[in-house]
Amino acid sequence: MAAWGLDDDQIYDTLLVISELVTNAVTHALPPVTLHLQASADASGRVQVHVADGGTASAPRTWAANRPDDEHGRGEDIVTALADHTGTHADDTDSLIDHWADLTAA
Template sequence: MTPQLDAVFREAAEQVWPLPHLPGAVSVVRRRARAVLAHWNLAPDLAEDALLVISELITNAVAHARPPAVLRLSRIVDGRTTLRIEVTDAGPAAAGGRPVVEPYPGECGRGLGIVTALATRCGTDVHAGGVTRWAELLAA
């Protein structure tokens, strides 16, 4: 990464990306998020937990909601570092409850439980634009 981009990532308190509505979106966005978390100098354990939460929230949006979807990462430093992860989508998939993108068999139903276990706080906000699922992780 160039020194100029390095400075942008280090100073930025927020990063926002649209999420491709494809099964491969999780790995693409996860790589991008890993770079941002590294440049924010987060503790390795916090960064790994954050990547897992990011993966679960993105998978949920891609598999169970309508596009468009957006990931927002926010770093809040006020004595301690808090990382806020938000994924906003256009709401539940079409009637019938079938996933928009078929998940891998046997790997369904645990994502939000994982998010709840790793997050200091988490929740869901329903609004006119759709649904935002969020989680906050606090540095140890």
């Protein structure tokens, strides 16, 4: 990410967004879970984080279901606070759900 022009704070924010999106997918969704990062090729200075999963699981994984309420539930707020734009897109061709966030990289 440093090669893309991100400074230490931007790298930290991007890694935190990645962590939250991946954790959410592993905890609440069906496999497979994939991560894709992309830096913009133009002067917009954006990095995109995409985490795709197999859709919502019928029940959370045992680990997540057994955690106290004060130990979860803040991930979406963290991603929204750090990213400029966020969203979700369902891909009908492969049945994956893409959760994405755009962050300023420059």
